[in-house]
Amino acid sequence: MEDLSKLRQDIDRIDRQIVELFEERMGVSRQVAEYKIANGKKVLDRARELEKLETLGNLTNDSFNRHGIQELFQQIMAMSRKLQYQLLAEEGVSGNLPFTRIDHIDRKHCRVVYQGVEGAYAHEATLQYFGKDANAFHVPTWRDCMEAIKEGVADYAVLPIENSSAGEVNDIYDLLEEYDNYIVGEQILKINHALLGLPGTSLDEIRTVYSHPQALMQCSVYLDKHSDWQRISLSNTAMAARKVAEDKDRSQVAIGSPAAAGYHGLEVLEMPINHNRFNSTRFIIVTNRKMYEADAKKVSICFELPHTSGSLYNILSHIIYNDLNMCKIESRPIPERNWEYHFFVDFEGNLDDSAVKNAIRGIMEEAVNFKILGNY
Structure with missing residues (x-):
């Protein structure tokens, strides 16, 4: 049996070779990116990657190594794509983000809708965010709120999206995916029942x-x-x-x-009769305009994914690789498609940040039905 120190020396030698080959491969990826920029080609070529993974798997000697080498090269290919997305961003090819930056929301000269009646927690959140003299009215359902801003009857809607004790409000996530409305703010309301x-x-x-x-x-x-x-x-x-x-x-x-x-x-x-003394509800401020305040600090997105191994990991790696902090992830079933899901992700950042643009570019190219829900 070989001495352990000798085996470790062999591993160190092989690892150095792997690092050298990785850097050589990334250098070629850079050239590929330059070619794609010059010729207007997309970064992700899914068919090419699947063909390549199959070929590499066939070079191995057993099923364990086949699986391992395919997993390894999935990550190498993902890193290559991220490099290419960075180069695209440096060249000003940052993708279509049709959101307008504003200095701040005019909270006085607007009409606001909330669900319920006067005295509801949504009413309280409305008054906290827009002021005690807010021009507000109420409707019976959350869907009515979304319809009101869609039709321009109201400028903003105030909707509960999660509670610190009871969790997320699932219906709101579904409505955010369904309607072409966007989050521009949030209000945390301390709840004492x-x-x-x-x-x-x-x-x-x-x-x-x-x-x-x-x-x-x-x-x-x-x-x-x-x-x-x-x-x-x-x-x-x-x-x-x-x-x-x-x-x-x-x-x-x-x-x-x-x-x-x-x-x-x-x-x-x-009073209070709620068992969590720190009980709070997070309300979101929604409008039908694609806009964000200059000091916005959180981005919300939703997307679907191919039903394949590692697809969620690969998408989230764009957030990690760009050193962004993910705050939340939720999933909701896709109607009429059993066991498939919409994913909702919040992460810190502003749409003006290069890291955010780069992460969004990567996710946009690789996910299905991607949507920016808002920056606030």
Whole structure:
């Protein structure tokens, strides 16, 4: 058996050769990029890469090495593409990003739509972002919000996209993919749920609790202590408060905000009743215009992927390779295509940044149905 130190020397020698050959290969990739720039050709040639991987796999002696060499060269080819994307960016060929930079959103002279009624958390987020004198109106559903800005009835919509306790709001992700509307801002709202009832209501009288499903979930620990209370979901916390006020039935209560109690003449019976004391909801500000503020710091994108091994890894590597910090990733099923998904990714950066342009160029070329959801 060979001495371990001798074997390590052999590995070091082979590794040096691999590094030299890698640098030689990247030098040729640079020349390929220069040719493609000069002749207007796309960086990714999927058919050529698959053919090349098959040929390289056939050069190995067993199935283990075949798989390994194909995985290795997938990464080498990905690195070659990233080099080519960088060179394209340096030449000013950064792809079509039809977003207009603005100094700031005019929050005073605009019309805003939110889902629910006055006193809803979306209403509160609207007032925090656009000011207490915001020209705002409400509609029954989130889809109605998207339709309102699509048609120009409103300039902006305020929509909840995730809660720190209950997670993402799936319907909003689906609507972002469906509509040609874009995120231009966000508002984090601290959520302190209150138990709301008719003035003078005691806990012993309560039989039914109304609220939004997420609010019920965020207060589940408290509600579990009152197992005889029936929980009924409504489309909005403030609508639940309004129902209790209109029914004038002391056996009914709502879970909502203290503001909702004020709007609907109810009393705060207990507060806070959410089990996470740091409970917050992130609302996004959406418009039908492709624009972003000059100091925007986060980019949201969505895309589909070929149903092949490593496709998500290869896409995300564009974010990693350009030294960008990914904040979030979500997936949503594609209707009528079982087990295939839309991916939603947030990462830090501004559309003016060269690293962001380079990452987007790579993802745009390699993903399917790519869309920039916004920079904010």
